[in-house]
């Protein structure tokens with residue numbers, strides 16, 4: 001389990017129509033001593049909670065919008081085929097670079113308890129013959145709340161019904177207790193975001209230490225699960241080469257290449273508004289002080305191209321030392337970067353065909369896919 | 374609650390600990406004119422404390438009375454606690470005028486740090502009275518304004534500096550306040566430029582492990598701010614460029630290199646080249662403005678010659694990101 005104090009809400013607010021849902025009832029069974037209130041609609045919940053200390057409020061809703069959507073990606077970059085299911089919004093950790101700071105205006109933890117709707121939607125999204133990669137970690141850490149909400153107990157037992165879907169559960173926690181109850185379905189990948197411990201201490205407040213994340217990875221591998229790892233965001237602090245080399249040494253000392261489905265790389269990137277919010281939340285942060293940033297086409301700041309390219313070459317090089325055919329891909333990078341670092345665009349790299357091939361016609365977010373760029 | 378009206382000697386008021394005073398500026402010329410003409414029409418709120426009286430509300434009136442050398446002062450003696458007194462004065466003040474940012478900061482500071490009310494209570498019960506959103510970040514942004522000295526507040530107040538810029542001062546170290554206040558007053562940056570300047574100084578200071586004060590001194594901020602050699606807008610640009618060069622040396626060097634090469638290209642009149650999103654792609658964007666078919670022809674001829682200029686290849690090589 002995590003080593004910092006475990007998150008526990010002060011209050012639970014439930015949308016009336018979510019009250020009778022089976023998943024709501026299961027969650028409530030775990031919170032016998034916490035005050036519970038019911039409100040009419042989600043809109044009332046948001047209004048109601050704005051005066052409170054929002055992080056300590058859990059909202060349970062019968063969410064009416066789409067629970068599954070295409071990962072939004074960004075303009076001017078190549079994107080993998082990824083879909084996101086936002087069943088839980090919010091996170092007990094406090095990463096200084098987290099987009100949720102800028103994104104979710106109600107800082108509460110929100111659980112969408114209409115799981116049946118999620119599976120109905122999933123059935124509609126799946127295209128026979130194609131593999132769909134789906135993650136639950138866009139607006140949340142996929143597993144950090146699993147000790148509280150047991151979401152994996154709702155998802156894992158039913159994933160065998162969806163052989164064309166690969167569900168990725170991405171986390172910075174070591175909450176794998178529920179997962180270990182199940183023999184690994186072949187289509188579930190447990191993924192960890194990794195950073196050097198020094199950067200976890202500095203920028204990923206309350207998140208689980210690196211060693212514990214890797215120990216959790218070892219335990220899921222022993223149950224037959226596939227894993228994935230995300231070096232995202234890579235942060236160019238002084239001495240970053242050595243720090244990332246150590247993490248990669250530790251990773252491959254813990255998990256053998258054949259258990260790894262993919263590894264992604266992404267440099268620190270942010271909208272100008274996020275930097276402002278983060279600097280207000282973490283007034284002493286030095287995260288934005290290192291490296292040099294340039295505004296890109298999508299309005300996000302990224303490390304200046306030559307620095308970023310050298311950063312990727314270095315980190316990918318460390319990975320390839322252990323795993324020459326490692327399925328490494330970029331999150332939100334330009335065709336130019338793909339060509340400069342990997343010598344080809346993703347659809348031409350067989351090692352990552354399972355990440356990029358399935359939906360070739362919509363493998364791009366924002367720009368037109370030009371193979372020869 | 375029963376309050377008693379009295380006229381008391383001004384000497385019997387305890388003035389050494391104006392704990393609950395949040396008014397700014399401490400005096401008001403209109404109120405002073407009125408008091409000098411008609412006296413104090415609205416009594417101060419006080420609480421008895423032994424033989425003396427503790428002022429709960431009415432500090433501006435008291436300051437003016439002292440300035441005008443009044444001997445006696447009308448008061449309402451009430452046995453109310455500090456929190457109730459503060460709420461009372463707040464409701465009286467806000468019914469007349471909105472509080473300015475200095476007053477809001479002082480009030481929140483008193484509530485949190487003098488009366489030690491829980492932050493949650495302050496957010497829930499007091500922020501709405503001040504017309505502010507009920508969120509912790511609002512408190513975090515406003516309270517640091519109260520760290521400014523009276524002199525600094527006075528300079529900002531009289532220069533009419535906007536609230537958002539005053540709030541941005543919280544991002545600076547306190548020993549740079551005077552410099553940034555002078556910058557606001559003399560160079561008049563917009564809020565985005567001002568925020569960018571503070572952010573750049575912060576980032577350089579953290580990267581180079583030097584204080585913000587040292588960075589300002591090394592870049593000769595004070596000299597530039599007060600210099601008479603150039604107009605304010607130019608000094609502001611010079612300051613921003615000096616910061617950019619220091620913060621982003623590789624980006625600046627690349628931009629300078631490209632700019633020198635563009636200069637060497639000797640572009641025809643009416644043609645402008647730019648390199649958007651530096652090095653993210655190798656595209657050069659061209660804007661052409663023509664006045665006649667002939668001018669287009671002339672430009673086309675010159676551009677054809679320009680395409681062989683080695684400076685153009687140098688720019689493309691640079692945009693590939695191969696810095697030397």
Ligand code: SF4
Nearest residue numbers: 091093095098140141
């Ligand atoms: S773990 Fe992910 S969701 Fe949680 S704070 Fe960090 S970046 Fe945000």
Ligand code: SF4
Nearest residue numbers: 071073079080331332
């Ligand atoms: S590359 Fe990143 S942002 Fe783009 S679709 Fe994949 S996961 Fe989403």
